[in-house]
Amino acid sequence: MKTFPAIFIALAFAGNIFAADVAADFTAANQLYAKGKFSDAAASYEKILQTGAVSPTLFFNFGNAEFKSGHLGKAIAAYRHAEQLAPRDAELRANLAFVRNQVQGVTQRESFWQNWVGTLTLNEGAVLTAILFWLTLALFSARQIRPTLVPKLKSATWIFITLTLFSGTVLGLQAANHFSAACAVVTTDNATARSGPFDDAQSAFTARDGAELSVLDWRDGWVQVMDANGKSGWLSAKLVEVLPGA
Numbered sequence: 001m002k003t004f005p006a007i008f009i010a011l012a013f014a015g016n017i018f019a020a021d022v023a024a025d026f027t028a029a030n031q032l033y034a035k036g037k038f039s040d041a042a043a044s045y046e047k048i049l050q051t052g053a054v055s056p057t058l059f060f061n062f063g064n065a066e067f068k069s070g071h072l073g074k075a076i077a078a079y080r081h082a083e084q085l086a087p088r089d090a091e092l093r094a095n096l097a098f099v100r101n102q103v104q105g106v107t108q109r110e111s112f113w114q115n116w117v118g119t120l121t122l123n124e125g126a127v128l129t130a131i132l133f134w135l136t137l138a139l140f141s142a143r144q145i146r147p148t149l150v151p152k153l154k155s156a157t158w159i160f161i162t163l164t165l166f167s168g169t170v171l172g173l174q175a176a177n178h179f180s181a182a183c184a185v186v187t188t189d190n191a192t193a194r195s196g197p198f199d200d201a202q203s204a205f206t207a208r209d210g211a212e213l214s215v216l217d218w219r220d221g222w223v224q225v226m227d228a229n230g231k232s233g234w235l236s237a238k239l240v241e242v243l244p245g246a
Helices: 020-034 038-050 056-068 072-085 090-100 112-117 122-145 147-180
Strands: 183-186 190-194 203-208 212-219 222-226 232-236 240-243
Touching (some): 020 038, 020 056, 072 240, 212 232, 222 240
Antiparallel strands (some): 212 222, 222 232
């Protein structure tokens, strides 16, 4: 894994990534980063994101700037957004792992199966499953139209049936993980989780900047979370960034 000197920014290609009105702001943010003005760069990247512009490069650069500004949680959240768009990017995964290793205290990690099904985006998984389904259907159609091909296509038909069922199962796991396994990333130095969704509730545990917690419930600006030790509590939504599953 590479260490984190990372100025992995796309100055030359900004115009190809975004519309013209956003590309100039993106280039300006990259220049702030290159000058070592990391907080200003992070603010500029965030402003671009607020316009609705989305790309793995933008989230990646935003994460780099937040890390250099000392904000582990915001960096992890940005990297995880980028990872959902580019799950096989080696530099991105290296930086995410590096920043996660800086987090103090208890935090969660994706399970093996979550990492495995996360190697494709949800859209990629859906496209792959659709392609396999239509190829399987084409084989069945060919067998109906030309019965003499049945013996020759028998093995191929079973292979594509198996691949389609397997791909569909993986897609189902991806969807379940994406829509039901939300994660809250702590974005402040110390966040006190409380026994109930109100400020005066008893303290349940403290989570450090960058801690990743499972989301159990939402209520009136509060998020119920659980840490890797199984402790649960309520955090103000202002203290975390909630992400969908991997």
